[in-house]
Amino acid sequence: MRVAVIDLGTNTFHLLISETAGNELKILYKTNVPVKLGEGRINDNIIIPAAFERGINCLKDFSQTITKYKADKVRATATSAVRSAENGNDFVHAVKEQAGITIETISGDEEAALIYEGVKLSGAITDLSLIMDIGGGSVEFILCDAEKLIWKKSYNIGAARLMQQFFKSDPISDEDKNAILFHVQNQLTDLFEICEKYQPKVLIGSAGAFETFTELISRKNNLKTDINSIKTFEFNFDDYIEIAGKLLNSTHRERSEMPGIIPLRVDMIVIAALITNYVMGRAKINRLTLSTYDLKMGVLASLI
Structure with a gap:
């Protein structure tokens, strides 16, 4: 079929x-x-x-x-x-x-459930995990382990929304960063309550921006990582922090010249790094994994 x-x-x-x-x-x-x-x-x-x-x-x-x-x-x-x-x-x-x-x-709820099914297929869920899918319009969070989905929610804080509303400087200013984080903090109150209760050990980034982070780290470390053929990638936390810092301090032109960033993501990757750093800090998570399987694979699973 x-x-x-x-x-x-x-x-x-x-x-x-x-x-x-x-x-x-x-x-x-x-x-x-x-x-x-x-x-x-x-x-x-x-x-x-x-x-x-x-x-x-x-x-x-x-x-x-x-x-x-x-x-x-x-x-x-x-x-x-x-x-x-x-x-x-x-x-x-x-x-x-x-x-x-x-x-x-x-709905956002259905989207989160399908993302979970897609990520589960990749084999990335090996511990109590928080899945994060950063879209342009919304961001989905799923708390889960290898056996079950525990909690899920979709928030209207996607990278395109935040960029259009708050990202007015180049490189991004402290003022713009603080405005974004203040907005995100107000939206994610219940997420951090659930994280406090369950204390997930790993943040699993679902495709998108996390593939870009992987590309940048792989090039920096001369790794031959083919995003199109891998299912998962485990980050060295220090490598991720270094790359995120570089993205947050760079100009639009500097990012556009970085091999590994597709044109669509040149500015949105800044928002993605900012939110990812914030979530990992607030949830006290220092392990980060990429799943290249996302919503699409969840939908595929539903069909077969």
């Missing part, structure tokens, strides 16, 4: 086509496109016309690829940018009409 999974993220649209035979899973095709659906006015809950059009065009291309691969099942999920936009339903209808793809707009 061939299945196609489309993940409509706030920054990036992903397409994953795989084939299953018994318990074997083979990835046939994988791509992502920096659509930037949340560009410009995500905090006003609007998909701007240019982003709307980019999204439609991307999904028309995805539709052709799915037809070419003769997928038996297709599941397309939309997250924060679509679910919070006043014209989100208009986008869903336009996609159905023009690209022939039915989009399911999932």
Whole structure:
């Protein structure tokens, strides 16, 4: 059986086509496109016309690829940018009409549950862990162990939202950093209460920004890490702290010249480093692991 999974993220649209035979899973095709659906006015809950059009065009291309691969099942999920936009339903209808793809707009709770299923498939969960998925529109946290999901929640503090609201300086100023952290602190009160109670030992970063951290550390240490073929990566904590500090003190131009940072993430990686540092500090966690499996793999698991 061939299945196609489309993940409509706030920054990036992903397409994953795989084939299953018994318990074997083979990835046939994988791509992502920096659509930037949340560009410009995500905090006003609007998909701007240019982003709307980019999204439609991307999904028309995805539709052709799915037809070419003769997928038996297709599941397309939309997250924060679509679910919070006043014209989100208009986008869903336009996609159905023009690209022939039915989009399911999932809640933050459903998103967190699917992220957990994806990360679990990677084998990254070996201890009491806090999974963190930094999206453009929202950030999901999942407290879990290898057997079960204990607690989950989605917060509207995604990197695109925070960047549009607070990131006005280059390099980021202490004033902007403090404004972001004050906002995040007010949002995450219940997260730290649950962390205080359970005391997770590891922070598992789900794909995205954590893949960029991995790329930067691998290049610094001359490691031959192929993000496209690994499932997990365990960070040396000091390496992570050093890279995060470098990102927080760098200018836009300096980051854009760093090998390992894709253009879409040149500024958002600063927000990601800031939030990750804050969460690890508040939750007293000093072990960090990457899972390259995320929501997409969770959706794939649900189909097979």
